[in-house]
Each structure stands twice: as C-alpha cells, then as structure tokens.
Amino acid sequence: MTESQDLAAVAAAASAAAGPFADASPADRARALVAVADALDAAADELVSIAMRETGLGEPRLRGELTRTSVQLRLFAETVLDGTYLDVRIDDADPDFVLGARAEVRRMLVPVGPVVNFAASNFPFAFSVAGGDTASALAAGCPVVLKAHPGHPELSRATAATVRDALAAAGLPDGVFQLVEGVEAGVAILQDPRIRAASFTGSLRAGRHLADLAAARPSPIPFYGELGSVNPVFVTRAAIDERAAELAAGYVASVSGSAGQLCTKPGVVFVPAGAEAADRLVARVAEAAAGLAEHRLLNPGITRGFAARRGEVLGAPGVVAVAEGALRVDADEQGWATPTILRVSLDDFRASREQLAEEAFGPLSILVEVPDGADLADLVDEFLEGELTATVHLGADEASGAEHDASRALVRALADRVGRVLVGGWPTGVAVTPAMQHGGPWPATTDAGGSTSVGTAAISRFLRPVAYQSVPDALLPPALQDANPWNVPQRRSPAGQSRGWGATAAAAIA
Amino acid sequence: MTESQDLAAVAAAASAAAGPFADASPADRARALVAVADALDAAADELVSIAMRETGLGEPRLRGELTRTSVQLRLFAETVLDGTYLDVRIDDADPDFVLGARAEVRRMLVPVGPVVNFAASNFPFAFSVAGGDTASALAAGCPVVLKAHPGHPELSRATAATVRDALAAAGLPDGVFQLVEGVEAGVAILQDPRIRAASFTGSLRAGRHLADLAAARPSPIPFYGELGSVNPVFVTRAAIDERAAELAAGYVASVSGSAGQLCTKPGVVFVPAGAEAADRLVARVAEAAAGLAEHRLLNPGITRGFAARRGEVLGAPGVVAVAEGALRVDADEQGWATPTILRVSLDDFRASREQLAEEAFGPLSILVEVPDGADLADLVDEFLEGELTATVHLGADEASGAEHDASRALVRALADRVGRVLVGGWPTGVAVTPAMQHGGPWPATTDAGGSTSVGTAAISRFLRPVAYQSVPDALLPPALQDANPWNVPQRRSPAGQSRGWGATAAAAIA
Known part of the structure; x- marks a missing residue:
C-alpha cells in the first residue's frame, strides 16, 4: 500500500478474515502454505534480482535464504497437519473426582486473531514479508498485516503480491494477508483494537518503543520482539x-x-x-x-x-x-x-x-x-x-x-x-528445525525469552487456549470431537485418576 | 515480613536459590510439593479457623478450598514427574538437511527464575499463599516471593510458615519461598531486576497498574494478571x-x-x-x-x-x-x-x-x-x-x-x-484438572488469554525454552541426555526427514 493506504480498512479486512481462516481445516491451511512456498520458488529469479539490488547481499546467500523461506513454509504445513501444536487435552467427566464430581473439559489452542508483523532489513526473505513470523502466524490460523521494511520496498511489494496471489488461488479471503508501509502505518495498525498480537525483528530502540506502545494500548497485546544480541x-x-x-x-x-x-x-x-x-x-x-x-x-x-x-x-x-x-x-x-x-x-x-x-x-x-x-x-x-x-x-x-x-x-x-x-560451531546460520530456539532473556527478546521466532515452536506465539466444558460433540470444533476428524493427538485424562494424585509422586519418590 | 522487611535481601535470597532449585530432580521437586500438601492438610484445623475469622467465609467452603489447594500441589507433583510439560525436542544432526548440514539441537523448557505472586482476597487458600500460582511456579522450579493479601494477614503468615517449614524439611534453601507484605513491598519486588515473572489475581484497576509497571521496567517481565470478568x-x-x-x-x-x-x-x-x-x-x-x-x-x-x-x-x-x-x-x-x-x-x-x-x-x-x-x-x-x-x-x-x-x-x-x-452447568467451581483454562482475552487476563492460572498448563507461565546445539552428553541437563535419567518424554526428529517437508502435506492434501 502507499501513503493513501486505508488502515481502518486493512484492520477490518483482517478482522473479517479471522473467523473463516481460523475455521479452515488443517489440510486447507497446509495447502495454502505449500502454495505460497511453491509461488516463491517459482518467482525466485525475479525476487532475488530485486533483493540483490535493494540489499547489497550476494546471490548465493539470497537464493539460499529464499529456499529457507519456502522450506520454512513447508515445515509449518507439516506442523499444521501433525496437530501436536494444538495441545489438545480431554478430561473425561468424573463423578468420583477427588474434589467433587467433575464435568468433562476439552481444551485446545486457537488462533489469537489478526497479527501485525514488522519485517526486518537483514533477511529480506526469511525475516521479511513471507518469513518466519508470517509463516508461523498463517500456520496458526491468524490473518497477517505485514509492515514492510523500508530497506527493500520493491522486493516487499513483489513478495507480497506473490503471497497474495497464492493465497487467493488457494481460496482464502483477501484479508488473510496484507502489506502496509511506513512507520506511521505500522504504529497505527499496532494500536488498532482488532489486532491481537505483534511480532518484530530489529533494533533494541525500535523494538522497545513498539513493545511499550503494545503494552500501553487500552487492550494490551503480546509483542514478540527479537532485538538482537552480542552472542558471546x-x-x-x-x-x-x-x-x-x-x-x-x-x-x-x-x-x-x-x-x-x-x-x-x-x-x-x-x-x-x-x-x-x-x-x-x-x-x-x-x-x-x-x-x-x-x-x-x-x-x-x-x-x-x-x-x-x-x-x-x-x-x-x-x-x-x-x-x-x-x-x-x-x-x-x-x-x-x-x-x-x-x-x-x-x-x-x-x-x-x-x-x-x-x-x-x-x-x-x-x-x-x-x-x-x-x-x-x-x-x-x-x-x-x-x-x-x-x-x-x-x-x-x-x-x-x-x-x-x-x-x-x-x-x-x-x-x-x-x-x-x-x-563448538558458530551461532550464525540458525537452522529451521523443530527444536530450534531463537529468542532469549531481555534484551534479546521483549518477552523475556519465552518464545522463539525460528523453528516450529514459533507458532505458539499466535495461539491461546480455550476450554469447552460439557459441550456436546455436535457443537465442538473438529479437533476436540471424539471422532477426531482432523486426526490430531488428543491427550486424555480418564475418570478415576485424581485420588491417586500425589500417590504416583510418593511412589516415585520412595 | 513486616514493615522492616529487607526487600533487597528477599530478592537476593530468591535469586540465590534459583539455580539450585532449577537443578533439583523431578523427584526432589515432587517430594517438596507433596510435603507442602501434607503440611497444609495437617494444619487444616488451625488454618481454617483463622480463615473463617479473617474472611467471613464458611467452614465447609474453606475446608473444601484447603483440600483443593493440597490436591493442586499433588497434581503438580504428578505434572513434574510426568515431564511432558518440558516439551523436550531433539533434532538429530543431519548431514543431508535440505538447507545444508544441520547440527544436533536439543530443546527443553527451563524455569524463568524468581517469581512474585500477588495473592487474591477471595480464595484465601487456593489463590493465596500456597495457591495455584505458588504451586505452578514451584513445580516449574522457580523461587516464589509471595505478596500477601492484606485481607487475611494472619492466615497468610500462618500458611507461609507451614510452607516454609515443609520446604526446609524437604531440604530446599530458604529463598525458594518468601512472604512480603504491603503494597509498597509488592511494587518494589515487582521492579527488582532479579524477579523474572509475576502473577496476580484481583481487580482490573490494580492488575492494570501492576502490569504497566512490569512492562515499564528497564528489563520488562511477563505479568500474568487474572482480572475477573462478567461471565455472561x-x-x-x-x-x-x-x-x-x-x-x-x-x-x-x-x-x-x-x-x-x-x-x-x-x-x-x-x-x-x-x-x-x-x-x-x-x-x-x-x-x-x-x-x-x-x-x-x-x-x-x-x-x-x-x-x-x-x-x-x-x-x-x-x-x-x-x-x-x-x-x-x-x-x-x-x-x-x-x-x-x-x-x-x-x-x-x-x-x-x-x-x-x-x-x-x-x-x-x-x-x-x-x-x-x-x-x-x-x-x-x-x-x-x-x-x-x-x-x-x-x-x-x-x-x-x-x-x-x-x-x-x-x-x-x-x-x-x-x-x-x-x-449447561454454571461457571463457578473451576475444576483443578489438566484441561482446565482460567484466563481469557483482555480484560479477563493481562496477557490476552494466552495463559491459565488453574490447571496443569499454569506451569507454562514460569518456563522459557533453551536449545543446546552440539552439546556433549556430559554437559547436557538430564532431561536432554540420551540416557534420559529423568525418564521424560523426548520428541525426536531424525535425520533425513527434511526433504519430505511439504510432501506429506501435499499427500495429505491430495
């Protein structure tokens, strides 16, 4: 978008897309992520040439980074299909519960809603428009408003067009991915009540400023800022x-x-x-x-x-x-x-x-x-x-x-x-793998190192838990139904266990 | 503590206890939690009688609440021994990794460090001195500084003495659990750089004030405030x-x-x-x-x-x-x-x-x-x-x-x-079970509903991830070692998978 961008319309579109996108099946969401990956790979020649000009980074590095970006999207497609990230827990009703009869409770993680991602300058692909923050937010089921980094504006627009076209072809609503430009636009979107979380990679000064704005909103939101480090x-x-x-x-x-x-x-x-x-x-x-x-x-x-x-x-x-x-x-x-x-x-x-x-x-x-x-x-x-x-x-x-x-x-x-x-080894070259951790105690990250912006655990930033108590199967989301149509891992606590709590501990201790 | 409390000494003691407590084995930590539960049960007559006088709540309710409190400690002992909460992930080294050779990475959750818990007035046991916030922080391996609620000072002191004695008998250092009193003491502890996270149950006004202070620290910390709700x-x-x-x-x-x-x-x-x-x-x-x-x-x-x-x-x-x-x-x-x-x-x-x-x-x-x-x-x-x-x-x-x-x-x-x-049913009477969720979008909780203060997932508030890359077995924490002496679930990503990422997705989609 340009100076004339209508930020209220951007937030409204993201908000309107949130419900349908959250309800999309894992297969549909995975298909969208793979479609974006394929589209980026197909556009590599064009995108890398713009990136070389705008960033001064070399071609092998940029081609590798673009591959990393599409691999990351594919890895998150796997994460979505696997479903472990939903942390589904089912506590059966228990008339004999140690504190009195317990109702059935089923819990899972759900998307937090629209997210604003602030792109970084130094990874024009992997931490920018279609980078890890976007991949993990889309995987979580959250619409993304991407605040472009001014260091590579043409690349940001070209990448955004590629992402948008791929998502549209996959049948997703427009509001699922949008680009905004300019500091003021970023600040305005961050403060819009329809935005529910933010992520950022950049300097301590800028990150602290934005984190403070996020915390000072009438309805504060989580701000996941990765602010760099000395890496001793x-x-x-x-x-x-x-x-x-x-x-x-x-x-x-x-x-x-x-x-x-x-x-x-x-x-x-x-x-x-x-x-x-x-x-x-x-x-x-x-x-x-x-x-x-x-x-x-x-x-x-x-x-x-x-x-x-x-x-x-x-x-x-x-x-x-x-x-x-x-x-x-x-x-x-x-x-x-x-x-x-x-x-x-x-x-x-x-x-x-x-x-x-x-x-x-x-x-x-x-x-x-x-x-x-x-x-x-x-x-x-x-x-x-x-x-x-x-x-x-x-x-x-x-x-x-x-x-x-x-x-x-x-x-x-x-x-x-x-x-x-x-x-041994050197800290640069952060692998995109399930166990990777990219985040640490303040000032490395704004949230005291509780999250990561690389690896599959990055999806957790854009999820929150909801419990369903005594909700009939017909009204439950698919991941919580007994028939388990999405085939996700369900961790079940059967009735009759609670009187043993502490006893297992005692036995293990003895 | 009283007006003369030395808050710097409190923070120093908590900080000194953090390392040894974090390194305690699951069995030792579970033993401590069960010891506190046993001690509370044994002190029930005395504690309930003080609580009746100070809160006006009835005896059956208070006895039930005390049982809930000790059951909660026992449940967290099971959680600690089970080890799933550590989210251990092991990515094997992979010379054939799709983005170039990948080093071995092992990741787990570790305690964040000393925590301050602000007690609530309305649950003088279950959300106070030895309540859910304390139980989950101790289970996570974090020393607790408990800011007493002024509504039940004598009960707070008596409960704290019970907790302290039980922890000491279990062999833990003094700094693992400490009580402070007064608004100013709470604010000072919240702002001490050695404190790494905070939890709170209370009013929107007080919770917002404290959350703002936590966010404005030179090193901001997570503040988990449960601020109540209309419960439509x-x-x-x-x-x-x-x-x-x-x-x-x-x-x-x-x-x-x-x-x-x-x-x-x-x-x-x-x-x-x-x-x-x-x-x-x-x-x-x-x-x-x-x-x-x-x-x-x-x-x-x-x-x-x-x-x-x-x-x-x-x-x-x-x-x-x-x-x-x-x-x-x-x-x-x-x-x-x-x-x-x-x-x-x-x-x-x-x-x-x-x-x-x-x-x-x-x-x-x-x-x-x-x-x-x-x-x-x-x-x-x-x-x-x-x-x-x-x-x-x-x-x-x-x-x-x-x-x-x-x-x-x-x-x-x-x-x-x-x-x-x-x-069906009514929302009061929150069951203490693995799938429970007690927290919701702002203003129900300060962190936009990303956490819970009831149920085993409450432990997550006091943990952060650390990855160990190419670290020899002898230098790894026990939970990440191949021999797995703590017998915790380890989720492993073997070499050779990454070239299939997206393919599983594609197959599932087709």
Whole structure:
C-alpha cells in the first residue's frame, strides 16, 4: 500500500478474515502454505534480482535464504497437519473426582486473531514479508498485516503480491494477508483494537518503543520482539591448542558473512590472554580477515549506525586492531565494509563496558583477553544480561573427558542467560528445525525469552487456549470431537485418576 | 515480613536459590510439593479457623478450598514427574538437511527464575499463599516471593510458615519461598531486576497498574494478571421450557455462593423477553433467592466497592428487582449481604451499558431480557470484549438435534471472546484438572488469554525454552541426555526427514 493506504480498512479486512481462516481445516491451511512456498520458488529469479539490488547481499546467500523461506513454509504445513501444536487435552467427566464430581473439559489452542508483523532489513526473505513470523502466524490460523521494511520496498511489494496471489488461488479471503508501509502505518495498525498480537525483528530502540506502545494500548497485546544480541563466545586454551586454524577460519567467516549483519553474529569472544597459543589464534584471525573483499552494507541508515558504533569501539582505551577493516561510503551513501576485528584486555573491556559490550550491527567483533585462572562462569554473571546465543569452544577433555566439571558449570551458567547454547560451531546460520530456539532473556527478546521466532515452536506465539466444558460433540470444533476428524493427538485424562494424585509422586519418590 | 522487611535481601535470597532449585530432580521437586500438601492438610484445623475469622467465609467452603489447594500441589507433583510439560525436542544432526548440514539441537523448557505472586482476597487458600500460582511456579522450579493479601494477614503468615517449614524439611534453601507484605513491598519486588515473572489475581484497576509497571521496567517481565470478568450466560426459551426450576436453582446458587465473590460468578444472563416461560424462570429465581441467609463479605474494602456498584446498578433506568437483596454494615465495617438479582430490557441494558455490563464483585446479577428473534451471536459481538467464561443453556434439540446450527454459531462466537465455554452447568467451581483454562482475552487476563492460572498448563507461565546445539552428553541437563535419567518424554526428529517437508502435506492434501 502507499501513503493513501486505508488502515481502518486493512484492520477490518483482517478482522473479517479471522473467523473463516481460523475455521479452515488443517489440510486447507497446509495447502495454502505449500502454495505460497511453491509461488516463491517459482518467482525466485525475479525476487532475488530485486533483493540483490535493494540489499547489497550476494546471490548465493539470497537464493539460499529464499529456499529457507519456502522450506520454512513447508515445515509449518507439516506442523499444521501433525496437530501436536494444538495441545489438545480431554478430561473425561468424573463423578468420583477427588474434589467433587467433575464435568468433562476439552481444551485446545486457537488462533489469537489478526497479527501485525514488522519485517526486518537483514533477511529480506526469511525475516521479511513471507518469513518466519508470517509463516508461523498463517500456520496458526491468524490473518497477517505485514509492515514492510523500508530497506527493500520493491522486493516487499513483489513478495507480497506473490503471497497474495497464492493465497487467493488457494481460496482464502483477501484479508488473510496484507502489506502496509511506513512507520506511521505500522504504529497505527499496532494500536488498532482488532489486532491481537505483534511480532518484530530489529533494533533494541525500535523494538522497545513498539513493545511499550503494545503494552500501553487500552487492550494490551503480546509483542514478540527479537532485538538482537552480542552472542558471546568462550574459547579455552585447550581448544586453541587443538585447532587454532579451524577456530580462526570459523570465527572470521561468522563475523564477516552477510557483512556481519546477523542477529547471531559473535560480537565478543573471550580468549585466554598472553599465551603463545592465544597469540597464534590472533595471528590466524588476522590472516583470515586480511583476504576478504569488501561487502556492501544493507542501506545508508545501517552504514551510519555501523560507522558510529565502529568509531566508538575503536576509540575505547586499550583497544588494538587485529584486522582494522575499512568502511567506504559511495556516492549513493551505501557503505562498503571489510571486517574490523579487535583485541582488548579484560580490564580495559570492563572499564569501557558501555562502548564495547553492546551490539555493533555489522562486521565487527572483539577478542577479550582473559587472564589465566579467571572463572569463565563468573564472566557470564558479570557481562551477560540476556542473549540469543552463547558459544563455547572446548578441548576434547573439557567437552567430555575428565576435566568437564568447569565446562558443565559454564554451560549451566549460560543456559540461565541465553536462548541457545552451542558447544563448538558458530551461532550464525540458525537452522529451521523443530527444536530450534531463537529468542532469549531481555534484551534479546521483549518477552523475556519465552518464545522463539525460528523453528516450529514459533507458532505458539499466535495461539491461546480455550476450554469447552460439557459441550456436546455436535457443537465442538473438529479437533476436540471424539471422532477426531482432523486426526490430531488428543491427550486424555480418564475418570478415576485424581485420588491417586500425589500417590504416583510418593511412589516415585520412595 | 513486616514493615522492616529487607526487600533487597528477599530478592537476593530468591535469586540465590534459583539455580539450585532449577537443578533439583523431578523427584526432589515432587517430594517438596507433596510435603507442602501434607503440611497444609495437617494444619487444616488451625488454618481454617483463622480463615473463617479473617474472611467471613464458611467452614465447609474453606475446608473444601484447603483440600483443593493440597490436591493442586499433588497434581503438580504428578505434572513434574510426568515431564511432558518440558516439551523436550531433539533434532538429530543431519548431514543431508535440505538447507545444508544441520547440527544436533536439543530443546527443553527451563524455569524463568524468581517469581512474585500477588495473592487474591477471595480464595484465601487456593489463590493465596500456597495457591495455584505458588504451586505452578514451584513445580516449574522457580523461587516464589509471595505478596500477601492484606485481607487475611494472619492466615497468610500462618500458611507461609507451614510452607516454609515443609520446604526446609524437604531440604530446599530458604529463598525458594518468601512472604512480603504491603503494597509498597509488592511494587518494589515487582521492579527488582532479579524477579523474572509475576502473577496476580484481583481487580482490573490494580492488575492494570501492576502490569504497566512490569512492562515499564528497564528489563520488562511477563505479568500474568487474572482480572475477573462478567461471565455472561445465554439461556434459550427451549432450555427454560425444559427445566426452569433447575436453571433458577443453579443460577441463584452460583450467584450467591461465597457471597458472589468469585471471578467466575455469572454477572449477566441473557434470557428471552416477555414469554410466559421467561416469567416463570424469573419467578423461580425470586423464590430461590428469597430463602437465603445473609453472608459476610470478605472485608470492608470489598463491602464499600460492592455498595457503590450495587447502587450504580440499582440506579440505572429500567432496572427492576427480582430479588432486591440487602447490604448491612456492622460496627466493624464488615458488610453482610443477601443476593441482589435484577431484570432489565435489552434496550435499557444497552443504554446503561457502562453501569450494567461491568463486573460487580459480590452477590449481584442481572437478567437481560432479549426480544424474540434476536441473534444471540450478535449479542456476543456487541457486548463481550474478553471474558473468563461464557455459559449457554440450550434445549435438547438445540444442543445436539436438528436445531443445533444456531447453537454452533453461538459457541463459535463465544470461543473468540472467552477462555472457557460451558454448555449447561454454571461457571463457578473451576475444576483443578489438566484441561482446565482460567484466563481469557483482555480484560479477563493481562496477557490476552494466552495463559491459565488453574490447571496443569499454569506451569507454562514460569518456563522459557533453551536449545543446546552440539552439546556433549556430559554437559547436557538430564532431561536432554540420551540416557534420559529423568525418564521424560523426548520428541525426536531424525535425520533425513527434511526433504519430505511439504510432501506429506501435499499427500495429505491430495
């Protein structure tokens, strides 16, 4: 839509579509998701070429991202057909219930209603118009109003047209998917009483602002914001001894890929100070970074932000360049960067915490040199608030052998602060799989890490429970009927169990 | 605690207890819950006698409520041992993953950390110190700071001592359960950065205030507030024709039980206007209400609130008493009430919507007379925002026979606005069972009905997901280990499936 967009009509159309879409069978909803996936795949050449121009990202990355986007839609089609996500529970009526006769209660999750999704700039497919938030909301049965990101307007319109056409061909009403553009439109839709939930991927500042607006509505709604993170990494001396070259290569690739414009980019790496082994790691990092070509940043706004953050970091006392990198701004105000990788002592890092420990969105990362004998779990307590990820690189004996006690304490401490803990590997490249978690305690996500925006559990954000008490079969939704026409898992609590509650526990305990 | 309570020490103790408590085995946590249940049962005589004095509620009700409270703890012990609530997912590593090789990812839910629970006045056991919020938070593995309700201070202290002693005897650290008193203490604890979630049962005004504070924290936290509801009831002419006396008796019992001080009390009942049958219902309601003895209200504050709301309702144009009821205030400022039941035409109800359609906490309910031919589903759209419950009374043919189309539309419309839909029966008396849902769209609950405060799903409020990627078995929490020492359900996605995603969907669709 353009400046003349009629936002009340958008909200009304979404609201009108909510009931019919919620009642669509799993097969119909799955068919719609697969149709969108097929349409995106078919339009790949056109969409990728627009995306290259608008975002500066490379073709292989964009083709891979588009495939990821269509795979994600197919995975959610499976999720819908499987039906486990509905969490159907049936408590049979129980005249002998321990607190007096109990009526039959049947419970399932239902769509919350129309959702507004705020698209991200850095994944023009996978976290934008047809990305994970849209896929999971549609899978849940919620109409989507997509607030386009201004960084790729033409791509947003082309993708939206593809999605709309596919949904229309699948027989769904227009209001199931709509695009709006502009900050004011996004804010207005977020505040419309017909909108029942919101999702967002972007900066802490913008995310906090929108979360506050959502909470301040006359009828507050859940706001699922993914605000990024520093993604700390911890490397032990044994890991460096065993595989310095591999670590250096993996690190530089993770920092420089997509010009570091990923919410899981490793921003701070704690390494052992002063040892010969550590110096060898640093030398190899410098080597690996030296050969890299410059990469365009997404847009002039991100270039300005990166330039400012980079200057701040470079200006902090004690910061030394491992690979100084460069940032060139062209005539169109687009930035072109090579990775900036720095080292600093733990004491200097601590002293300039404000400048150094905050996310720098772009190809920049800091190696923090930790003195011998420091407890890594203590660093977790000192420096981590809430993170999407944390990664640990261990030596073989620390990972599973005789010396794993400290490693276990470190993993345990990290699990308290982050949504995903990795041992080995690098946090970028978030797999779209059932067990994935992309979200963590504040400020990683606005809802204190209770949700994920990647993986099949992302559907839960757009559902709420409804119980049906003593409702005759003919009036129940299909998923709760005894005949179970949708063939979903139904978890049943038969009569006669309640007097044993606590007894099973007692037996297990004894 | 008293005015001199050291709130920073309370938060510090809760925070210190969080790690060890989170790591406790299911058996240890279940043992603690059963120990608290046993201790409450053993202290019943003392606790019930204090409760009678402080709340004015009757002995059978209070004994039943205490049993409900201990049963609830036992049910959560079963939930903990069962382990399904952990939602363990294991995605095997997959070199052939459709988007490139996938690492192993294991995901489970973990405790969010220390929780503050704000106790309610109207259930001095089941929604107070050792009530559902405490039971579900402890089951989740979260330390609890309990903000006592000022309506029953002595009972709160005695119950807290019972809980604390039982937990200590079970070997848990002091910080796992603590009591604080006073509005300022509650607000301070809610704003302490070490507190990670909050729950509340009470008024819309107080709940909104606290929810706003939770959202405005530097690190916002989830606030699960259950704010009450009008709990509309819809009665058809056929239902009255079939069982007027039974309906009248059930209705009056539901309105007058516990002096109507229940969040699920039916506050508005839509009945067919002007028919001989409807008049018969009204006459029977008047009869049933006439015989009731006065019941003390919980405390002087609630008495003042009820007096004001009752006056407002009685003063609205067109409102006619079916049973006028009475409210007497004694020398101690305690109120003593008999039920006030009123009738009003749909037009007059609509004209005075502000006065009539809002919750009146106490023994008051309104019969709204709906003209012939009105569509009940339209009334849902017109008058319901978000409710804990809605109840429908149908004739036999409307429930399951030839005439059930309109009934289905009504149940469908209600499911969009409420957390629990009943066909027959009355909404008071919320069963503590796995499928129960106690929560609904705003303003019934602050989180738009995404959670419940009754039933085993209440545990979900105090959990968040963590994924472990490529973490060696020795460093994994027990629930995620291959040996599965806690014997919890593990949902596994083997390698090799992803290339079929969408194909199953396509097959199911074809």
